[in-house]
Amino acid sequence: MSTQRPRRIGVLTSGGDAPGMNACLRAIVRTAVYHNLEVIGFQRGYCGVLLGEYLTLDARSVANIIHRGGTILGSARCPEMHHVEGLERAASTLKGLGIEALLVIGGNGSMQGALSLAEHWSGQIIGLPGTIDNDLGGTDWTIGFFTALDTALDAADRLRDTAEAFDRIFLLEVMGRHAGWIALFTGIGGGAEEILIPEHAYDPDTIVKRIKESRSRGKRSHIIVVAEGACEGGVSRVAADIEGHGFETRTCVLGHVQRGGSPVALDRYLATELGVFAVQAALDGKSHVLAGKQGKTNRLVPLNEALDGNNQPPMHLLEINRFLAT
Amino acid sequence: MSTQRPRRIGVLTSGGDAPGMNACLRAIVRTAVYHNLEVIGFQRGYCGVLLGEYLTLDARSVANIIHRGGTILGSARCPEMHHVEGLERAASTLKGLGIEALLVIGGNGSMQGALSLAEHWSGQIIGLPGTIDNDLGGTDWTIGFFTALDTALDAADRLRDTAEAFDRIFLLEVMGRHAGWIALFTGIGGGAEEILIPEHAYDPDTIVKRIKESRSRGKRSHIIVVAEGACEGGVSRVAADIEGHGFETRTCVLGHVQRGGSPVALDRYLATELGVFAVQAALDGKSHVLAGKQGKTNRLVPLNEALDGNNQPPMHLLEINRFLAT
């Protein structure tokens, strides 16, 4: 771990993009500039490192982006980073450019990539949690989660309007292949009758039983929030299972709509705090750490620990939803 | 056509619900109360007429609903209205309750129902255009279209954020089995590269050709807005056709999300104007007419004319989109 203060840092956004990445870039660049660091912004995630595609960023480069969705650097998944050749090539770019610290904004895969890269490159690496999935260890919240959540909740609210006018069972598929955070919080916030998440075994019989019970009590509409990875077959299977019992369903698949939009205040706050904090960590010579938020405190957590202990959603919410959504 | 002023009127919301139906109910009820009319609100569309399920509505019944999605009366599609028995039964309820005029808020099917009912019941019938599809003749705009449109546009904007970060082709399916209004205006407003609507023949070869051309010019992301009824097979077929040429696509199906939400100002304005106008028409002894808006003028159009000449979307928008979305 170097205690040398870096003079040139690199930054990239990687993996699925998340609202707030731009706010984080702004904080990183302006903090760096304030400390007389040069900032290289690699384009399209690790691809930009591999291919040497980058921009030199100054304070003006990040003007007027704090409220914008997406990422001005672009993002990508970069399969070459799973191979030694790719990692060597990336390391070579970084060395060639004289990058002393690399700041990586992304999710699980991006942090894995950072650790792999660290085996081939001796510079400092600081991770920042940027993913709508909120599934990274070492931080309570990830940048983008709050906005994606409000997007999904808005859809749930709109479905409720029409569900009350009509008698139907609505299925709302939200993102989350491996993590139920968005589904869980959308379901709790939207007053959904059922919430299906990857962390909880899918049980169609119980769901159908509960639909029948509530119909017999006079309740005519149902909203079921389904995480992408709630079960094999996803929302189509859930729909088929329910329709198999004679109920009419309607499905809404939000998809990438959840990745976009102007970040809500909490995502901008988190992005800004962690951006400043990460640059300070770089200046302090830290490396192989994730800059995260735990309670009210900014914390540096070893990257491998952040990856080991992923962020489990609060499963008790499923239980309390049983008596809340009656 | 009776010139007798009605003392008791009925109102119902029918077909797919639309934002602004509640604002329209409020205007109808309060205008009626102001003119000393009693108002019976039938529940769940024509089903409430058939089954004699209704509420007596006064000025307080419609307090604090102007901004709410859905409809406090509920809505339904009512297949019994396609049969003489159903129509007779509905007429019988209306006679029994002493309803002198019936106000029907809905779309095409609801107006067809009104005309069928008119063959079995001699009271006045006034239609109000309430549907997100904007496909009724006799009026420039229908209540609910503007809100549904902004919901779809918000989704398109969010996709654009992420489309720019990533290289992908996004398909956004919006409502419109027979009418391309939502798709067309979402596509124009969202700057979509392609807009597929039922009124225009689906031509996958041209679409793929244009994707290839724009890729060769360096453009990496594409948004294609697809009306439900744009082609047989819908958005899944479009996705398959494009992926068949080696492009990666992501699909978002907005579905009933478009029916909900607090109505935007234009829908509330239209709902209010037409609600007041329809009650005045009833007081004036009009019948078998649709209360519509043409330009700045409220107009009564014979219901059968409104159904004959459906509201064609402005097809020239497809042409100008060719040079706008470059």
Added chain:
Amino acid sequence: MSTQRPRRIGVLTSGGDAPGMNACLRAIVRTAVYHNLEVIGFQRGYCGVLLGEYLTLDARSVANIIHRGGTILGSARCPEMHHVEGLERAASTLKGLGIEALLVIGGNGSMQGALSLAEHWSGQIIGLPGTIDNDLGGTDWTIGFFTALDTALDAADRLRDTAEAFDRIFLLEVMGRHAGWIALFTGIGGGAEEILIPEHAYDPDTIVKRIKESRSRGKRSHIIVVAEGACEGGVSRVAADIEGHGFETRTCVLGHVQRGGSPVALDRYLATELGVFAVQAALDGKSHVLAGKQGKTNRLVPLNEALDGNNQPPMHLLEINRFLAT
């Protein structure tokens, strides 16, 4: 009036900015490029013409702005345009640059400026209605009105939430020094108890009388929408008049918040249609006209006529609001 097809056109946004100005610029530039015209974008309204500050705009210059508030060209009020020297200087820039047609997006003042300029410059001048005030003659709607309206309505809805929780009289000041459109439609859409606009004489006694009556009927909250120019002294005077009778009031001044925000679909549609239409008008050799929308039809109206007959808001809405907001 030249029938020569222009090869170089200028465009500017002037006066108070309005959501949708960017969408209009996009449509103008891309239509012009499609027709092989060069486009000069003057910065900060007529100031840019006076000072020769401009950008050359191509199809890429207007990428990704259709959904953005503000105007990429900037806007300004330019007092020099009231003097012959200023007008001569502006004309001189236009001649020097070889501009054959000038497209001006703005409100009343901007169109006045265009007519004044026309006395000193012989090129074509086409106006486009861009103002949140909706007070231009010759067009049913102006670009920006719909978005400003929804912004104000959202504020009214939020006030209603808290007004119902508490017993208070809320005053919501919205824009409109000379035109009551925003106040009128916000009040109708928001279910406001009172709507005060410049076009209707301010009468505090009647307002206080109605507050007292509705209090005696048990109604405890009131929302009063006040256009800036509803009376001399504005919202402060209204508050003072009401508090003078022992009622507690709370005031909200929305101000320039109404000028910003991503344009709603209708504003983008209007901006796009009129942008295309204005360029076509320029190609057709038209001049001294406003490109407006009347009903479903695009129309060219002589600029002086558009300024003479300003767009009067539908005053009957004030009357129907008396029985709607009970």
Added chain:
Amino acid sequence: MSTQRPRRIGVLTSGGDAPGMNACLRAIVRTAVYHNLEVIGFQRGYCGVLLGEYLTLDARSVANIIHRGGTILGSARCPEMHHVEGLERAASTLKGLGIEALLVIGGNGSMQGALSLAEHWSGQIIGLPGTIDNDLGGTDWTIGFFTALDTALDAADRLRDTAEAFDRIFLLEVMGRHAGWIALFTGIGGGAEEILIPEHAYDPDTIVKRIKESRSRGKRSHIIVVAEGACEGGVSRVAADIEGHGFETRTCVLGHVQRGGSPVALDRYLATELGVFAVQAALDGKSHVLAGKQGKTNRLVPLNEALDGNNQPPMHLLEINRFLAT
């Protein structure tokens, strides 16, 4: 402290209303019903206790309110609670109704009232943090803060659009007589150039100096977020101080708009978690505590401690904003 399980509980919402109060009521009532408790909902805060105005609430009473702003119970400030007579009267109502535990949703004043009441009534008292100000000790966040913040941030974003089009200094007054949370987070999230809060001494000279400096660097627009209580005289004084140096300002006063609106997901989540938690605390015989959230943990904190140590906003945000908003 009773260890007897209560059979009848009371609940009220008090002080300034906050988005999420309804979601909290829903959680409280449904959790209570699930545990076979009766729930009395007092209307208009402590006024309802004093006057014996209440509703009996069951699971249906709180249907379809999770997403609504305001509070179905109404709220009020109740000066009688500062006097022994009022407190005695309130205690008498509670005894008469056989209330065993009282749940109070509100801010500082409401918790003070609860403690005063506790001197006259021996039942259990559980506080829940419901205020947009986020200034209660014992909890990281209060119900309503997140929504109010996003409302204010939306206004800041809209001002930014127009600020960039024009050259002006915009002042945005947000709520916070004694607490700078909303202003601080709005300023950080909105990229405001200045943030004025009650916790930091107002220094007009420094502000003007910085405006002059940034103008000399070519920056033409400024947004200054001002908490109501940032200085004596509030936003009008700030405007006067700045205009005194020859700058043109525009002021927006958001006011009670910040109290309304559908709660964002985080407020609904917090309201739901704490509602369930508070009922469980009542069942466990707890009293004189605030049900709060610290990090990811629900915590009971003695009410007097919660009031002593109020929640100080993160002042370092002011410092980092100096180099972020350049």
